[in-house]
Amino acid sequence: IGVPRCGASFHELNKALRIQLNANANCVWQIQRNANQTIRLIFSYFKFAPSSSCETESIKVYDGPSTNSPLLGQVCNDTDAVPVLQSSSDSLTFLVRTNSMAFTRNFFVFYYFFSPETKTENCGGRLTGPSGTFTSPNYPAPYPEFTYCVWHIQTEKNSKINLQFQDFFLELDQNCEFDFTAVYDGLTTNTGLIGKVCGRAQPTFESSSNVMTVVLSTDYTNSYRGFSAQYTSAPLPGPVEPNTFLTCSSDSMKIVLSKSYLASLGYNETHLHLNDPACSPAVTNSVTFSFPLASCGTTKKDEGHSITYTNIISLSATGNIITRQNSIQIIVKCKMENNSTLEVIYITKNNIIQNTTAVGRYNVSMSFYDSDSFSKPVRQSPYYIDLNQTLFAQVSLHSTDPNLLVFVDTCIASPQPDFGSLTYDLIRSGCNKDDTVVTYPPLEHYGRFKFNAFKFLQSFASVYLQCDILICDSNNANSRCTEGCISRQKRAISSYAWKTNTVVGPIRLKRDLRSADH
Numbered sequence: 001i002g003v004p005r006c007g008a009s010f011h012e013l014n015k016a017l018r019i020q021l022n023a024n025a026n027c028v029w030q031i032q033r034n035a036n037q038t039i040r041l042i043f044s045y046f047k048f049a050p051s052s053s054c055e056t057e058s059i060k061v062y063d064g065p066s067t068n069s070p071l072l073g074q075v076c077n078d079t080d081a082v083p084v085l086q087s088s089s090d091s092l093t094f095l096v097r098t099n100s101m102a103f104t105r106n107f108f109v110f111y112y113f114f115s116p117e118t119k120t121e122n123c124g125g126r127l128t129g130p131s132g133t134f135t136s137p138n139y140p141a142p143y144p145e146f147t148y149c150v151w152h153i154q155t156e157k158n159s160k161i162n163l164q165f166q167d168f169f170l171e172l173d174q175n176c177e178f179d180f181t182a183v184y185d186g187l188t189t190n191t192g193l194i195g196k197v198c199g200r201a202q203p204t205f206e207s208s209s210n211v212m213t214v215v216l217s218t219d220y221t222n223s224y225r226g227f228s229a230q231y232t233s234a235p236l237p238g239p240v241e242p243n244t245f246l247t248c249s250s251d252s253m254k255i256v257l258s259k260s261y262l263a264s265l266g267y268n269e270t271h272l273h274l275n276d277p278a279c280s281p282a283v284t285n286s287v288t289f290s291f292p293l294a295s296c297g298t299t300k301k302d303e304g305h306s307i308t309y310t311n312i313i314s315l316s317a318t319g320n321i322i323t324r325q326n327s328i329q330i331i332v333k334c335k336m337e338n339n340s341t342l343e344v345i346y347i348t349k350n351n352i353i354q355n356t357t358a359v360g361r362y363n364v365s366m367s368f369y370d371s372d373s374f375s376k377p378v379r380q381s382p383y384y385i386d387l388n389q390t391l392f393a394q395v396s397l398h399s400t401d402p403n404l405l406v407f408v409d410t411c412i413a414s415p416q417p418d419f420g421s422l423t424y425d426l427i428r429s430g431c432n433k434d435d436t437v438v439t440y441p442p443l444e445h446y447g448r449f450k451f452n453a454f455k456f457l458q459s460f461a462s463v464y465l466q467c468d469i470l471i472c473d474s475n476n477a478n479s480r481c482t483e484g485c486i487s488r489q490k491r492a493i494s495s496y497a498w499k500t501n502t503v504v505g506p507i508r509l510k511r512d513l514r515s516a517d518h
Contacts, residue, residue: 014112014146014220016178021105023049025098032065032091037113039087040148041094042217045108045175048077049101056099059107065091080191082182084148084217108177110219112146123149123216130155130233136216136226140167143179143218143226151214152187155233161207163214163231171222172199181227184213209236237264248334250364251400253298253309255289255332262287267315267328275299275311289313292400293334300401300473307473309334309401336471364406364469366395366502374448382462382508388452390436395447395469395502405474407481408439408447411467415460426451427467431485442481444474462506469502 005020006027013033021027031039041061048057054076062069064087072092075083085092090113098105122137134151136143153161163183171179176198183205185192197203205212210233216226244261247254262268269287273280275297281289294300298311313330368378369392377394385391397406411426425433427449432439436452447469472481480486 010111014110016108016110016219019096019105019107019109021096021098021107023098023100023102025096025105027096028067028093029096030065030091030093031111033113035090035113037090037115039090039092039111039113040146041085041087041092041109041111043075043083043107043109044177044180044217045106046075046079046083047106049099049103049105050077052077052099052101054078056097057105058097060095060097061085062093062095063087064089064093066093067095069093081184081189081193082180082196082215082217084189084215108175110178112220114146120144120147120149123147124151127151127153127231128155130159131231133228133230134214135228138226139228140225142223143216145218145220145223147216147218149216150189153212153214153231154187155210157210158236159210159233160236161210161212161231161233163205163207163212163229165201165203165227165229167225167228168197168201168203169224169226170198170218171224178222179218179224180216182215182217184215185209185211187211187213189213189215244330246332246334248309248336250293250336250398252290252292253311253332253334255313255330257287257313257330259286262315271315272313274313294401294403300403307336307404307471309336364395364397364471364502366393366465366467368393368507372450374446382506384508387509390450390452391507392450393448393465393467395467397445397469397471399445402444403474404445405442405472405479405481406445406447407442407470407472408449409468409470409480411449411465413463413465415462416464426465429486430483462508464506467502 006025007029009030009032011031011033013035017029031041043059046059054074057077059075060067061072061074063072064070069091072087073083073085092111094109096107120137122135122139125134127134132153137147137149138144153163155161165181168181170181176196178198180196180198182189182196183194185194185207186209194205194207195203212231214229244255244257246256257272259269262272269281269283272287274289274291276295279289279291279296281287289296291298293309296311298309301308301310310331310333313332315328315330368383370376370378372392374392374394393411395406395408397404407430408427409430410428412423413426414423416422426437427433427439430439434451438450440448440450447467470480472479474481
């Protein structure tokens with residue numbers, strides 16, 4: 001195996017090529033021979049630059065002597081198969097292009113000329129019973145060189161196939177580049193690769209439906225006895241609804257998954273973990289993860305007018321049975337926006353995303369305190385005060401996320417609990433509108449201010465207070481919570497994560513308390 005670094009022309013009957021390329025390669029290999037035969041080209045190993053796309057990095061195979069010939073196929077980073085391409089004549093060309101990423105690409109490809117009309121006995125076929133057996137050609141004697149066999153297995157609808165190799169002995173190498181068996185989830189060899197095996201093993205494979213394809217490919221040296229395989233079929237379980245639900249509060253996230261739903265995906269509670277694997281679920285009749293928002297690997301994203309908390313439950317493949325279902329992710333999001341919380345679960349299975357949503361809200365409360373130390377809340381309601389008494393009010397956000405800030409944007413007073421037409425501004429857009437109001441600087445989860453209630457209590461028996469509260473990410477130095485009093489013109493561009501309002505009251509004069517003979 002030796003090949004010029006970038007491109008070559010070959011005329012041999014067969015050849016194995018180990019190709020190594022770096023960035024910005026544009027290399028053409030041509031295979032041509034005056035023979036009344038066709039060419040089989042097998043890319044048994046390929047490693048492109050990570051995250052490369054077909055547009056920027058690929059192998060293109062042309063059915064003829066140049067890159068102007070018809071395109072036969074393409075191999076890319078996301079090719080989900082062991083590509084095997086066959087020419088219609090005695091010439092074939094392939095072009096390898098790489099992108100600008102600094103990375104060493106590796107490819108192993110071999111080709112051979114053959115006559116399509118020459119058939120190998122016991123090589124491939126169609127198997128349609130509910131169970132059956134098949135072997136490699138000549139088994140248990142060594143399999144022939146340059147063998148390419150394809151078995152298509154199809155069982156009854158609404159069933160799945162379990163394939164077990166009772167005896168398996170192929171040439172062994174680290175990447176199964178020379179002789180290999182490939183198993184596909186479906187009736188095609190272009191996509192749906194479940195696994196590729198070689199050497200000595202007793203592998204077991206499982207399909208997701210009633211069709212499976214098995215391929216045996218061999219080169220020109222080191223033949224062994226091959227394999228003996230048996231397949232059986234079993235009914236697929238009926239569809240199970242994604243019985244999952246997510247509850248978001250302002251300080252925690254709770255995810256509940258039913259055991260039956262996990263079983264329908266092929267997993268149980270021992271296969272689950274969050275971003276932080278140390279956070280384990282409680283298991284009863286269902287599987288429950290419950291944890292504070294700022295823990296268990298939860299990520300937080302400030303999106304201007306909302307904050308999103310995201311975690312991922314990963315379901316990892318287990319056991320010795322090889323399936324295409326390598327991993328499933330359940331993505332859970334709590335999105336705090338406006339005056340509600342949007343709760344979203346995305347379930348990714350074979351790149352299909354399903355989702356469910358629900359609604360909740362931040363937990364915000366407002367209380368009066370007896371002094372500016374804000375240590376003793378006033379518990380009684382109504383709150384009876386003296387005419388010229390200063391009132392201390394605190395808005396509290398109940399959340400375990402330490403990086404949130406509370407800002408009192410607007411507060412109005414009204415003699416009516418429904419805040420009808422008669423209202424009085426204490427604070428508007430962060431600006432004090434009453435000369436007795438004093439606001440305190442934002443302090444983590446608390447917004448605080450004080451005021452004197454005599455203006456309304458002279459005229460009305462009861463006063464209620466309603467405040468609009470903004471909640472911001474404290475890591476955002478330019479959020480609305482740090483701007484203080486702003487004019488009407490600036491309000492539209494201000495950034496905050498969440499807005500709600502809270503009500504407290506009534507406030508009444510102590511003389512009314514005495515007159516009521518309490």
